[in-house]
Amino acid sequence: MHSATLDEVFQEPGCAKNQAKNATERKKGCTKALKPGAAAGGCAFDGAKIALQPVTDVVHLVHGPIACEGNSWDNRHAASSGPMLYRTGFTTDMGELDVIYGAEKRLFRAIAEAIAKYDPPAVFVYQTCIPALIGDDLEAVCKAATAKHGRPVIPIDAPGFAGSKNLGNKLAGEALLRYVIGTEEPEITTPYDLNLIGEYNLSGELWQVKPLFEAAGIRIAACISGDARYRDIASCHRSRANMLVCSKAMVNIARKMQERYGMPYFEGSFYGIGDMSDTLRQSAQLLVSQGAPDDLLERTAAVIQKEEQRAWARLEPYREHLAGKRVLLITGGVKSWSVVAALQEMGMVVIGTSVKKSTEEDKARILEIMGEQAHMFEELSPREMDRMLRDAQADIMLSGGRSQFVALKAKVPWLDINQERHHAYAGYDGMVNLVAQIHHTLSNPIWQQVREPAPWESSAKPAAEG
Amino acid sequence: MAHVVNARKQCTVNPLKMSQPLGGALAFLGIENSMPLFHGSQGCTAFGMVLLVRHFRESIPLQTTAMNEATTILGGYENLEEAILTIHKKNTPALIGICSTGLTETKGDDGAGYMKLIRQRHPELADTALVYASTPDYKGCFQDGYAAACSAIIETMVPQGPGARRERLLNLLPGCHLTPGDVEAIKETAALFGCEMTALPDLSGSLDGHVADHFTPTSLGGTTQEAIAQLGAAQHTIAIGEHMRGPAELLQQRCGVPCTVLPRLTGLLPCDAFVALLAELSGKEVPQSLRRERSRLVDAMLDGHFFFGGQRIAIAAEPDLLIALGHFMAEMGATLHAAVTTSDAPGLAGLPMDQVLVGDLADFEQHAAGADLLVTHAHGRQAAQRLGVPLFRVGIPIFDRLGAAHAVHVGYRGTMTLLFALANMLLESHDTNAHRHGHPAPVQDTDNHARENLATC
Ligand code: SF4
Numbered sequence: 001m002h003s004a005t006l007d008e009v010f011q012e013p014g015c016a017k018n019q020a021k022n023a024t025e026r027k028k029g030c031t032k033a034l035k036p037g038a039a040a041g042g043c044a045f046d047g048a049k050i051a052l053q054p055v056t057d058v059v060h061l062v063h064g065p066i067a068c069e070g071n072s073w074d075n076r077h078a079a080s081s082g083p084m085l086y087r088t089g090f091t092t093d094m095g096e097l098d099v100i101y102g103a104e105k106r107l108f109r110a111i112a113e114a115i116a117k118y119d120p121p122a123v124f125v126y127q128t129c130i131p132a133l134i135g136d137d138l139e140a141v142c143k144a145a146t147a148k149h150g151r152p153v154i155p156i157d158a159p160g161f162a163g164s165k166n167l168g169n170k171l172a173g174e175a176l177l178r179y180v181i182g183t184e185e186p187e188i189t190t191p192y193d194l195n196l197i198g199e200y201n202l203s204g205e206l207w208q209v210k211p212l213f214e215a216a217g218i219r220i221a222a223c224i225s226g227d228a229r230y231r232d233i234a235s236c237h238r239s240r241a242n243m244l245v246c247s248k249a250m251v252n253i254a255r256k257m258q259e260r261y262g263m264p265y266f267e268g269s270f271y272g273i274g275d276m277s278d279t280l281r282q283s284a285q286l287l288v289s290q291g292a293p294d295d296l297l298e299r300t301a302a303v304i305q306k307e308e309q310r311a312w313a314r315l316e317p318y319r320e321h322l323a324g325k326r327v328l329l330i331t332g333g334v335k336s337w338s339v340v341a342a343l344q345e346m347g348m349v350v351i352g353t354s355v356k357k358s359t360e361e362d363k364a365r366i367l368e369i370m371g372e373q374a375h376m377f378e379e380l381s382p383r384e385m386d387r388m389l390r391d392a393q394a395d396i397m398l399s400g401g402r403s404q405f406v407a408l409k410a411k412v413p414w415l416d417i418n419q420e421r422h423h424a425y426a427g428y429d430g431m432v433n434l435v436a437q438i439h440h441t442l443s444n445p446i447w448q449q450v451r452e453p454a455p456w457e458s459s460a461k462p463a464a465e466g
Numbered sequence: 467m468a469h470v471v472n473a474r475k476q477c478t479v480n481p482l483k484m485s486q487p488l489g490g491a492l493a494f495l496g497i498e499n500s501m502p503l504f505h506g507s508q509g510c511t512a513f514g515m516v517l518l519v520r521h522f523r524e525s526i527p528l529q530t531t532a533m534n535e536a537t538t539i540l541g542g543y544e545n546l547e548e549a550i551l552t553i554h555k556k557n558t559p560a561l562i563g564i565c566s567t568g569l570t571e572t573k574g575d576d577g578a579g580y581m582k583l584i585r586q587r588h589p590e591l592a593d594t595a596l597v598y599a600s601t602p603d604y605k606g607c608f609q610d611g612y613a614a615a616c617s618a619i620i621e622t623m624v625p626q627g628p629g630a631r632r633e634r635l636l637n638l639l640p641g642c643h644l645t646p647g648d649v650e651a652i653k654e655t656a657a658l659f660g661c662e663m664t665a666l667p668d669l670s671g672s673l674d675g676h677v678a679d680h681f682t683p684t685s686l687g688g689t690t691q692e693a694i695a696q697l698g699a700a701q702h703t704i705a706i707g708e709h710m711r712g713p714a715e716l717l718q719q720r721c722g723v724p725c726t727v728l729p730r731l732t733g734l735l736p737c738d739a740f741v742a743l744l745a746e747l748s749g750k751e752v753p754q755s756l757r758r759e760r761s762r763l764v765d766a767m768l769d770g771h772f773f774f775g776g777q778r779i780a781i782a783a784e785p786d787l788l789i790a791l792g793h794f795m796a797e798m799g800a801t802l803h804a805a806v807t808t809s810d811a812p813g814l815a816g817l818p819m820d821q822v823l824v825g826d827l828a829d830f831e832q833h834a835a836g837a838d839l840l841v842t843h844a845h846g847r848q849a850a851q852r853l854g855v856p857l858f859r860v861g862i863p864i865f866d867r868l869g870a871a872h873a874v875h876v877g878y879r880g881t882m883t884l885l886f887a888l889a890n891m892l893l894e895s896h897d898t899n900a901h902r903h904g905h906p907a908p909v910q911d912t913d914n915h916a917r918e919n920l921a922t923c
Contacts, residue, residue, distance in 0.1 A: 034508055034532035036545040037552030043509020061477065065568045067603035070481035071488055072513040074845060075520070075865070087848060088828075093478035099572050099604050110477035117479075129507050129569045130604070133538060160509035161534045161569065382525070386681035401516075405525040409677055 034164075040402070043160030045128050046072070047168020048175075051250060052124055052156065053086055054078035054200045054225040055233065059120045061090040063107050063138065064128030065099075068160070077422065079204040081227050090114055094130060104136050111145045111153055121230040122152040122180075132159035152230075154179045166249070173250040176224065176233060181257065184234035186221065191292040193221035194283055195236045197253050197265075198245035201226025205426035209270050212307065212427055216300040218283055224253065237261045240290040243268050243283055264290065270426035272342040273311055277304045311428040315346065318435050323347030325442060328388065330354045330380065330399035331417060339398070339417065340370060342431050343438075351394055354380060382406050396442055411451050413441045468817045470810045473825030480827035480845065482782050483808040484862070486601035486611030487565035488514045489642055491528055492862075493615035494563030494597070496667020498688040501559040503529045505546055505575065506567030507538075510603075520865035522673050527684050529553055533569060542575045547584050554594055559684040560691050561595040563615060568603035595691065597622045607808040608862070609709045609784045612642035616666060616713040619694065620720065628722040629699035634748055637700045637723065638665040639714050641707025643787035643861060644731075646674040647874040652706070652731070655741070655877055658756055659748035664693045664700070666713075675871050698723060702747050704740075706731050706876075707786035708813045729813055730790035731876035732884065733797050734763055740877075759878040766882045771799050773889040773896075778803035780834035782827060782842035783861050785811035790875075791841060791860065792817045798885065804833035839892060856895045858888060 042050075045068060053060055053076065062069040073089030080086065092110045094103050111123055123145070127138045138155040145153040158171035194213065199206055206226040213220055222228060222236035237257065242265035244254045254265040264286055268279035284292075284300035326349045329339060340350050352375030355363050366376060380388075385403060388394060389410040397407040400418030407414035415437055417425065425434040487504050491514055494502040504511045511530035518526040531545040550562055566577055577598045584596065599618040601611040616639065636656055640649050650670035656663040671687030678686055697703075698721030705714035705727045714725040726743060730736050737760070745752050777800045781788055788807050793816075796802055802819040806829050814822045823829055827842070831849035834840055840850050843861045850857035864870040874880035 034530075034534075035548075035552060036532045037503070037529050037549030038556060039508050039530050039532040040512070041508060042512040043507055046509050046512060065485065065603040066478075066481060066483050066607075067485040067487065067510050067513070067568060069478075070484050071510075071517050073481060074848070075516065084848075089478075089480050091478050091481060092476070093481065093483070094568075094604050096602075096605050099568070106476055113475060113477040114479075129509075129538075130572050132535070133569065133572055159535075161507040161538060163534075164508075382683060383681055401519065405519075405523070406681065409525075409681070411677075 042165040042168075043129075044158040044162040044164065044168035044171060045126055045160040047165030047170075048126060048156050048158035048172040049168070050076070050165065050200070051169045051172035051198075052176075052225055054080075055124070055228045055230060056080040056086045057083040057121055057229050058085065059088075059090055059114045059118055059123045060086060060126065061092070061110060061114055061123055062126045062128060063092045063094075063103070063110075063131050063136065064126075065094045065130055066091065068126075068128045069093075076200075077203045078200050078226060079202075079207070081207075083229070085118060085120060088118070099130060099134060102134055102136055103131055104141050107131075107136065107138075107141050108145060111141075112149070115149050115151070120151075122154060124154050124156055124175075126156045127159045129160045132161070152179065152183070169249040170252050173253040177253060177256050180230075180234050181253070182234070182237040182260070184231055186235040186238050189221075189238050190219055191240060191290070192217055192219045192287055192296065193239035194218050194287060195221055195239045195242045196223040196226070196245055197242055198249045199223055199226045199270075203422055203424040205270065205424045205430065208424050208427040208430050209276070212276070212280060212303060213283065216280060216284060216303045217296055218280075218287065218300075224250065237263070239263065240292065241265060241283070241286040243279065245270070270430070271339055273308060273345070273428060273431055274341060276427050276431075277308060280304055307428045311432055314432045315435055318439050319346055321439050321443060322435070324349065325395045326351045326393065328352050328385075328394035328397045328399075330377075330385075330397065330403055339434075340366060342434070344370075346435055348438075351375060352377060352388075354378075386410055396438060398438075411447065413444070413447060415441050468805070468815055468819050468822045470814050470822045470824065472810070473823055473829050475825070478826045480831070480848070482806060482825070482827050482830065482842070482845070483784075484517070484608040485510075485568075485603040486606050486608065486614065487567050487603060488517065489608035489611030489613075490563070490565035490599045490601045490615035491611075492518070492608075492642055492669075493612045493619070493667045494561070494565075495526065495685050496665075496669040496672055496688045497561050497563065497619070497694070498671065498685065498690045499559050499682075500561040500563055500685045500688065501527050501529060501553050501557055501683075502563045502565065503531065503549055503553065504565050504567055505531045505533070505542060505549075505577070506569045507533045510567050510569075517863050517865075521863040522675065522871050523868070524673055524675060524686075524871075527557075527559075531570075538569055538573050541573065542570050543580050543583070546575075546580055547587075550584060550591070550596065551588065554591060557683045559594065561597060563619075564596070564598045565601045565611065565615065566599070567601070571600065571602035571604075595623055607784060609642050609707070609786060609811075610809070613709045613712050616710070617716050619666065620697065620713055620716050623691070623694045624697045624717065624720060625695065626720050627698070629696070631701060632696075632699050633701055634659075634661045635696070635700045636661050636663045636747065637697050637703040637717065638663050639703060639705040639710040639717075640665055640667075640669075641705075641710050641786050643707060643784060643790065644669075644876065645871055645873050646670040646672075647872040648731075648876045648880065650674065651874050651877050651880055655756070656744060658753050659744045659750050661744065661748050664697060665689060666694065666697060669871075673871055697721070702726065704728060704743065708789070708811065709786050711812075730786070730793065732790045732881050733794040734760075734767065734878075734881065735797070736793075737763070737876075737878050737881060756878070759882075763878040763882045763885075766885050767798065770885050770889045773892045774798035774800040776801065777838045777892055778836065779839050779841060780804040780830065780837035780855075782806040782830040782834075782840075782846065784808050785814055787861050788822070789813050789817065792819075794881070794884070795841075795888075798888075803837045804830065806830040806833065838895065839888070856891050858891055 069091035142153045142155040156175045158168045221239040222232040242254045244267045257263045266282045269275040284296045288294045355376045389412045396413040398417045491502040508530045515528045531549040599615040646669040653663045668689040672685045703725035711727045779795045779800045796818045805822045840857045844864045875884040
């Protein structure tokens with residue numbers, strides 16, 4: 001593992017989380033040691049895989065024992081409009097002898113095997129803990145394989161024990177910057193070319209927003225990495241601007257592309273009606289500032305007006321059902337404030353939200369939107385969560401899968417808004433989807449049934465009390 | 467007789483196998499108030515947890531010693547100690563079940579030595595059972611890790627020496643291919659003979675998907691500490707699955723409890739062997755209700771065999787699950803078209819086919835071409851789609867269907883349920899195929915035949 005790369009990533013000035021820290025804190029960066037026995041979350045390898053796996057036409061080969069890939073492959077819902085190769089799990093499945101003697105040769109042969117059988121435009125090779133520990137030289141193997149096969153074999157050097165998922169996202173970004181972006185030329189370019197960075201097309205969310213850009217006349221030249229082909233990413237340096245989808249993942253790509261190619265970027269979100277409109281507006285403005293004809297602005301404004309109207313009209317019927325309902329919002333990847341704003345539009349009351357992964361900027365924004373009564377939880381233990389839910393402080397909880405069963409076992413409605421979810425919530429239609437799902441969940445007749453004690457229990461109780 | 471052949475590839479494609487520590491964690495999850503702990507880097511725990519959560523649709527307690535590069539090189543004692551103390555303080559489990567991982571095994575952490583040292587230094591942990599299982603990821607597979615954890619529990623928690631033998635107290639060592647529903651069904655059958663049965667581990671108490679009154683950060687039920695301490699006093703141990711032979715014989719060595727290893731409990735004859743054993747051990751007659759269940763299974767076999775005869779079945783599963791299902795299919799008249807498994811294990815050679823392949827789901831897909839039915843875990847869905855062959859999901863993980871924990875495929879009744887489910891699937895695919903090709907499939911003929919016979923009776 002290159003410590004130079006690591007240092008660079010930790011010092012990433014474009015990372016809002018880092019900017020908000022002072023110099024010594026920044027040095028510590030994301031290396032913050034986890035507490036043994038009380039840690040949660042994936043490893044750097046996991047993060048790198050999340051960021052790159054959505055590239056649909058390459059072989060994703062995991063160099064390590066079966067634990068890393070065998071326990072985790074094909075477990076996300078990043079969707080593809082074409083190639084399905086990305087859903088095939090490849091691993092060197094290191095055995096005891098590989099651990100003792102090193103597995104570089106095995107890796108080299110595994111790459112050859114995968115190329116011979118699947119003929120991909122490129123191979124992404126992921127480092128994991130054990131080969132990193134025993135000193136397998138990933139970079140050298142990939143270099144030799146690239147030369148031999150005449151196609152890019154790219155080392156993704158983010159072994160799990162290097163750090164968190166977030167670090168892995170960034171290391172994946174570094175690999176793209178170093179080995180992929182700018183290595184090929186696009187077939188066509190237009191003044192309306194925009195890249196999306198950090199959108200993974202989970203449950204097809206990219207497809208909810210792509211038509212909106214297109215309606216305005218903006219071409220999504222490349223998406224890193226949702227529904228991407230290798231060549232899109234290799235040639236994405238010719239686009240006019242970048243949109244960074246989540247502020248924390250892969251900000252390094254946006255910043256360095258600005259440095260290298262003079263491509264401006266902005267940060268935006270697809271969640272929430274206002275946010276989606278802002279994103280479209282900013283995209284258009286940025287492209288115009290880069291020389292796109294300025295009628296783009298008008299067309300964008302027209303799309304926004306039409307779509308907003310349509311969305312609000314579709315949301316209206318839900319308002320009467322949802323007004324006054326109390327929501328507990330525990331999010332990871334999705335920015336809290338953009339969802340908060342949307343829920344408030346429905347008259348819902350957000351009684352608390354987690355800010356564990358939010359930046360200072362996010363927190364300020366939440367305070368602005370939710371006002372003084374905002375409960376922001378740095379860390380809400382499952383036990384406290386359970387207590388809050390059982391005390392009926394919330395009518396519904398929105399969170400990631402991790403806390404799903406805390407809510408359900410407390411017989412409180414719950415909706416998945418993290419990566420493993422099956423519904424797409426991006427864009428205007430996505431917000432309507434989210435609100436519709438909240439309504440379906442809240443109004444489901446099971447809640448009344450499951451909360452009712454069994455007849456013998458309810459009849460026994462008064463007697464005992466009396 | 468089957469030859470067990472290794473696929474011998476450099477690159478595993480679409481893994482069938484899962485790693486040892488995960489199997490170890492599953493075993494520890496079947497102990498009451500326990501917290502499994504992976505001694506390794508955080509990612510292994512996160513992946514393992516997600517996988518089990520999606521399969522069981524339950525919260526899964528699972529922790530990590532959060533090793534990083536530096537602590538790995540220096541040795542993991544401090545992380546392990548800190549993790550145990552933190553878990554003890556935060557969650558007060560009765561048992562902390564430690565599984566080593568590839569990382570800490572590569573470094574050569576001395577687990578047994580570490581445990582001794584922790585015990586010496588921390589008398590405050592006296593009431594907490596600490597069990598350490600060596601489960602490197604780069605060796606063996608899920609069922610090996612599960613068995614290793616069971617052996618470690620016996621080694622650490624069952625007092626040595628013959629206890630006062632208690633008649634009609636039986637031990638059950640269920641293999642990891644048995645669901646919580648299976649374990650419960652077996653215990654109920656034993657109860658019919660007036661036998662009390664302690665299962666180690668007992669997933670029917672912890673991962674059976676029930677709603678508890680209070681939130682618990684540790685396992686929701688399972689084998690109690692007291693019951694584990696009493697394992698040595700049992701009259702007999704019944705182990706299901708060849709991979710449980712190790713723990714069963716360990717218990718025999720330590721405490722003199724005789725054991726019987728039943729390779730499987732699916733199918734008429736294996737069920738008969740089990741029931742006969744219970745009758746013998748208890749000295750009781752086989753109760754009427756069980757005779758009736760047997761008779762229903764016999765009837766189901768008579769009704770169902772039409773649909774299995776000549777059908778080509780492809781199975782990919784861990785060794786003991788493959789053995790259980792493979793024999794059953796063959797006993798129903800089906801042909802084992804392809805079999806892929808995760809490691810060479812005893813018993814595989816007995817399968818009625820030419821070759822069992824140790825390989826992955828890409829091998830499976832290749833060899834399963836031409837089969838009428840695929841049988842494997844949920845990751846087989848891509849192969850099923852590409853081949854256009856229906857998939858019957860078994861084992862772990864099953865993340866795209868509900869009720870995995872409650873499926874019962876053992877005992878007379880469980881076998882009958884399995885038989886119907888498989889037969890219906892075969893029927894359905896034949897119906898669709900028949901329509902597609904525009905001529906009735908042979909299976910339909912038999913069906914009509916059966917109906918005609920019925921009409922004339
Ligand atoms: S922590 Fe290391 S060994 Fe574990 S899954 Fe991540 S990369 Fe693999």
